[in-house]
Amino acid sequence: xxxxxxxxxxxxxxxxxxxxxxAQEELLLGTLTVKETLxxxxxxxxxxxxxxxxxxxxxxxxxxxxxxxxxxxxxxxxWHCRGISNGExxxxxxxxxxxxxxxxxxxxxxxTGLDSASAFYVIQALCHIAQRGKIxxxxxxxxxxxxxxxxDDLLLLSCGETVYFGEAKKALKVYIxxxxxxxxxxxxx
Numbered sequence: 001x002x003x004x005x006x007x008x009x010x011x012x013x014x015x016x017x018x019x020x021x022x023a024q025e026e027l028l029l030g031t032l033t034v035k036e037t038l039x040x041x042x043x044x045x046x047x048x049x050x051x052x053x054x055x056x057x058x059x060x061x062x063x064x065x066x067x068x069x070x071x072x073x074x075x076x077x078x079w080h081c082r083g084i085s086n087g088e089x090x091x092x093x094x095x096x097x098x099x100x101x102x103x104x105x106x107x108x109x110x111x112t113g114l115d116s117a118s119a120f121y122v123i124q125a126l127c128h129i130a131q132r133g134k135i136x137x138x139x140x141x142x143x144x145x146x147x148x149x150x151x152d153d154l155l156l157l158s159c160g161e162t163v164y165f166g167e168a169k170k171a172l173k174v175y176i177x178x179x180x181x182x183x184x185x186x187x188x189x
Contacts, residue, residue: 019104020097024112026089030078034068034092035059037076041096058099066095066125087118091125098129105129107138116144123147 028037038059046055063072068091076092077083084092090110097105110126111119123143127150130136140147151168164171 018102019106020100020102022094022097022105022107022110024108024110026093028076028089028092030076030081030083033073033075034084034088035063035072037092038062038095038099042099045100062095062099065098065128066091067121068092068095085118087114087121090114090118090122094122094125094129098134102134104135104137107136109140110138111140111143111147116146119144120146123150 042055042059071084071088075083110122126136154168154171156164
């Protein structure tokens, strides 16, 4: 006979391993390199039973997955010393969260403050994460058409109300249909 005891703390532990959140603003130590930052986080957050070699493998895979190979040994930088670009900082922030292999990745405006090329590269990296079976949810204001084409599903909000929820590729057709219907109804009046 087995006895299971429910603990709210164990449920919370499962929830926090289940999802990760990437904030809009990066909080990174500018004197560390990209690789040092990921290694420190991996040592703190991955299970203690993992060997140093296993942790290094996870770090290297994360660097490759986020496209940070060229800047892996570059300092992050701060107001005093130049470092990696804003797009690389954003990808590093995402990399810090995917170290633990969460099932759901939540991101708050991952393209804010980035130029169009960096924004595209960040969203493309998120698409690769989603293609591996992870759920990626992010808020984005005014995406470029190239970024919009990468979306699978779309939730459009206006004043806190849902105005569209469905496949991203069908959103334009729906709005054209609604606009035409409104124009026709205005002409009949």
